[in-house]
Amino acid sequence: MAYIVQKKGSPEIKDNSEVKKFLNSRGIDYEHWDTPASANSLLSKDTLNDAEKEELLGKLDNRFEELKSKFGYRTRDLVVLHPGVPGIKDMLAKFDKVHYHTDEEVRYIVDGSGIFGFSIKGEKFLVHVSRNDYISVPRNTNHWFYLDEKMRIKAVRYFQDMSGWVPNYVEETAAID
Ligand SMILES: [Fe+2]
Incomplete structure (x- = not known):
């Protein structure tokens, strides 16, 4: 369940409806979507081959269908990261600096x-995301992303147009106060 940190050491926003309200009011889409139980055995694996990735995506495609009809997303893929992925540090270094x-x-x-x-209109905050969190970062919005100490994530990415999804870096510190 996502939670929000606005300042180091300040109380976190943890209540799911408050999290949603906070993010929505800043233009960020957020939903809590439970994964189906049929996906559990694939989700528990460290690594997935291409066939397993496709099988897992298939189990989650009710969400894709919804996003296709609502927002016109056209493709989706699955990112699987864990400490054993070759080049993971370089991969992550592309996104841990502020960009849009x-x-x-x-x-x-x-x-x-x-x-x-996120850095939106002079306000910075962190959104800790975990299993069952859906989030949509608006276009042209300064943000950054990093993994926590567990270095482990599986995430479905949805795209309208993959060419729009390159990082444009901006001169700003990727940290909250
Ligand atoms: Fe990004």
């Missing part, structure tokens, strides 16, 4: 956890 995309960054976290940082 010209398309939305849409993620459904189905296993593990991570942290999105």
Whole structure:
């Protein structure tokens, strides 16, 4: 369940409806979506081959269908990260600096956890996401992303147009006060 940190050491926003309200009022879509029990055995694996990834995506495609009809998303894929993934540090280093995309960054976290940082109109905050959190970072919104110490996440990515999903870096510190 997602929670929000606004300042180091200040109380976190944990109540799910408060989290949703906080994010929605800043233009960020957020939903809590339970994964189906039929996905559990695939979700518990460290690594998934391509066939297993496709099988898992198939079990979650009711969400994709909803997003397709609501927002026109056209493709989806599955990212599986854990400490054994070769080059994981380099991969993560692309996104842990403040950046924006010209398309939305849409993620459904189905296993593990991570942290999105945001800088919107001078306000900075962190959104800790974990299993069953769906989040859509609006286009042209400064943000960053990193994994927590467990270095483990499985997330479905939804795209309208993959060309819009490159990071444009901005000169700003990827940290809250
Ligand atoms: Fe991003």
